[in-house]
Amino acid sequence: MELIKLTIDNRTVEVEKGTTIFHAAKKLGIExxxxxxxxxxxxxxxxxxxxxxxxxVEVEGRRNLAPSCATECVEGMVVKTNSIRVLNSRRxxxxxxxxxxxxxxxxxxxxxxxxxxxxxxxxxxxxxxxxGAKSTYKPDFSPAIIRDMDKCIMCRRCETMCNDxxxxxxxxxxxxxxxxxxxxxxxxxxxxxECTYCGQCVAVCPTGALTEVDHTPQVIRAxxxxxxxxxVQTAPAVRAALGEEFGLEPGTLVTxxxxxxxxxxxxxxxxxxxxxxxxxxxxxxxxxLDRLGKFLNGDKSVKLPMLTSCxxxxxxxxxxxxxxxxxxxxxxxxxxxxxxxxAKSYFAEKIKVDxxxxxxxSIMPCVAKKFECTxxxxxVDGNPDVDxxxxxxxxAALIKGSNIDFxxxxxxxxxxxxxxxxxxxxxxxxxxxxxxxxxRTAYELHTKKTLDKVDFKQLRGLEGIRAASVDFDGVEIKIxxxxxxxxxxxxxxxxxxxxxxxxxxxxxxxxxxCIGGGGQPLHHGNSAILKARSKAIYTEDEMKxxxxxxxxxxxxxxxxxxxxxxxxxxxxxxxxxxxxxxxxTHIDID
Amino acid sequence: MTSVKxxxxxxxxxxxxxxxxxxxxxxxxxxxxxxxxxxxxxxxxAEVQEEVALGLNIPVAKVYGVVTFYSFFTMLPxxxxxxxxxxxxxxxxxxxxxVLDEFKRILKVSVGETTPDGKFSLTCLRCxxxxxxxxxxxxxxxxYGRVTTDGVKDxxxxxxxx
Numbered sequence: 001m002e003l004i005k006l007t008i009d010n011r012t013v014e015v016e017k018g019t020t021i022f023h024a025a026k027k028l029g030i031e032x033x034x035x036x037x038x039x040x041x042x043x044x045x046x047x048x049x050x051x052x053x054x055x056x057v058e059v060e061g062r063r064n065l066a067p068s069c070a071t072e073c074v075e076g077m078v079v080k081t082n083s084i085r086v087l088n089s090r091r092x093x094x095x096x097x098x099x100x101x102x103x104x105x106x107x108x109x110x111x112x113x114x115x116x117x118x119x120x121x122x123x124x125x126x127x128x129x130x131x132g133a134k135s136t137y138k139p140d141f142s143p144a145i146i147r148d149m150d151k152c153i154m155c156r157r158c159e160t161m162c163n164d165x166x167x168x169x170x171x172x173x174x175x176x177x178x179x180x181x182x183x184x185x186x187x188x189x190x191x192x193x194e195c196t197y198c199g200q201c202v203a204v205c206p207t208g209a210l211t212e213v214d215h216t217p218q219v220i221r222a223x224x225x226x227x228x229x230x231x232v233q234t235a236p237a238v239r240a241a242l243g244e245e246f247g248l249e250p251g252t253l254v255t256x257x258x259x260x261x262x263x264x265x266x267x268x269x270x271x272x273x274x275x276x277x278x279x280x281x282x283x284x285x286x287x288x289l290d291r292l293g294k295f296l297n298g299d300k301s302v303k304l305p306m307l308t309s310c311x312x313x314x315x316x317x318x319x320x321x322x323x324x325x326x327x328x329x330x331x332x333x334x335x336x337x338x339x340x341x342x343a344k345s346y347f348a349e350k351i352k353v354d355x356x357x358x359x360x361x362s363i364m365p366c367v368a369k370k371f372e373c374t375x376x377x378x379x380v381d382g383n384p385d386v387d388x389x390x391x392x393x394x395x396a397a398l399i400k401g402s403n404i405d406f407x408x409x410x411x412x413x414x415x416x417x418x419x420x421x422x423x424x425x426x427x428x429x430x431x432x433x434x435x436x437x438x439x440r441t442a443y444e445l446h447t448k449k450t451l452d453k454v455d456f457k458q459l460r461g462l463e464g465i466r467a468a469s470v471d472f473d474g475v476e477i478k479i480x481x482x483x484x485x486x487x488x489x490x491x492x493x494x495x496x497x498x499x500x501x502x503x504x505x506x507x508x509x510x511x512x513x514c515i516g517g518g519g520q521p522l523h524h525g526n527s528a529i530l531k532a533r534s535k536a537i538y539t540e541d542e543m544k545x546x547x548x549x550x551x552x553x554x555x556x557x558x559x560x561x562x563x564x565x566x567x568x569x570x571x572x573x574x575x576x577x578x579x580x581x582x583x584x585t586h587i588d589i590d
Numbered sequence: 591m592t593s594v595k596x597x598x599x600x601x602x603x604x605x606x607x608x609x610x611x612x613x614x615x616x617x618x619x620x621x622x623x624x625x626x627x628x629x630x631x632x633x634x635x636a637e638v639q640e641e642v643a644l645g646l647n648i649p650v651a652k653v654y655g656v657v658t659f660y661s662f663f664t665m666l667p668x669x670x671x672x673x674x675x676x677x678x679x680x681x682x683x684x685x686x687x688x689v690l691d692e693f694k695r696i697l698k699v700s701v702g703e704t705t706p707d708g709k710f711s712l713t714c715l716r717c718x719x720x721x722x723x724x725x726x727x728x729x730x731x732x733x734y735g736r737v738t739t740d741g742v743k744d745x746x747x748x749x750x751x752x
Binding site for chain 2: 173183186
């Protein structure tokens, strides 16, 4: 390791060869502002196009200013980060960016959470001396994501997430000069592209150019309608992140306050998606055992590995990219949809409410869930099983707007019967969690023995692709785990090539799983936040008395009273789905 | 970018595959592949770009990004008689813009477009090295000098019966 000595703002610093000026300055406690730079170090993503020119610094002996995020340190370099030349230049760059940016900050969805706004505040910009043309584009409203390219500053972070990390490849910089913008091919709407709605572009967008579709107005209207019974479900990952929106430390569990807040908002029944996660395990775990049993008995027609199907971004991804493997994922619906289906059948019948008068709202860490709940196959006579899906961020805004002091709320419990869950349901929120939950149940159902230890630490972690094996009483079950669609693609290509050795694979579209979902409070590229959320999820699991899905008393009751047994006809009808090949090109050949 | 829809024939698809293969299906050769492809088709409609993307195993958005970045690439077929008006400094000061406006008025197309009958397309270029003849107009390989607004219809008349 070669070390380099340089001077930044009259102070000496020693750094490794290859370090950029930006990072060397950070070592001295000097925070050089940036707009386009993004560093998700634990995910191996560093985006430094040097495009915004906000991070420029003066380097002695160099004629022009250097972008610090993309300039490597050299022995003996003398750098100034706050000379009058740098400050003037930085201000001019910012003023030029602002001169082509709408001034609707007050009503922008990103207001208060916008990197451009923060920088303008930091630099004390009070006027914009440049008057001229502004670029305008037609806004693109998809079922989950809104693209308002008038607000795009061409940082191109979204492109890096979409292309390099997710390998979805929908977004690209197009045109040049003043007309340059990020868009799907042929400027199609997202709805007509291969977008998976994973929302990772939304999660990294520094401005209001990419935002999620806001369904809170519809939720407020439903809550105010006395004719409607409004039922809410909360996804596992929400409780580990919502607190951040109220100034709490990342990783603070707010499960009890979350339930209390929802009750104060006026929801008639406060339920938990974790219950449906337990139900998912019953169905998906049974399916795995069914497939595995047949396979081990020599039935070669059985498709293995089996892939999890909880993540709607992932489902969209394989429907576009792996149309030849549609029979590989589990047919089990996602917990959100299982919940909706059971709420509007079993529960609606129980409380004698017509499904048309029941509104099911889901609180999700996710953007793709907004699309998932609009799928035709999840409707009965046009009535959706889940009416509205709102993100963790939208819920926070709803709570703030309803005069609720979140931090002083008492801890309350979920309602029954659809609010009871086990630790297995909770860990759905983190990468590796679904498969760990499945293993806990599948092991006991298969071996008829009780697990001494329910923690399968070999399945945990933040590495993009992980492989582990679990001993099922003499039978070694090989498990693959991927988070991030680029990692998923690698595992899928092995499956396609017949090279995969795994019996089961868990896939989550977002970094870290749902805890890093596109609808979560923005982590601004800080992976320590993801680690803290992950820790919170495992803590909640450990605090639970019941930690195996098949021990959930309300799940047992649901099967006794309504579904019969896992994979029964009724369970298939209500809890399973099928997948569709989506056209990826528009060529028709004569 | 405005474009024209094209229904690809099987042999066209094969041709694109061949071109990609001749560059080892290397994504780094995208610009060269597009050059060859445009040479063959005359332009790069969406359907062709999608085949190129498949051939090089890259997102079609990337292909479109490159096509829209370089002015050499076009998504519109050129007319049988491509008209280019020089808007370089010398031609510009001697009234090229008025000449351009007259072409636009008569042909009812904008710069970069082709007449619906496919006969004429209109583009601007910067300096053909004949500044002494400014303003200069080219139709195909033929050069016209000292063009006036009144002269525009005379130029077009030459191609009336072709």
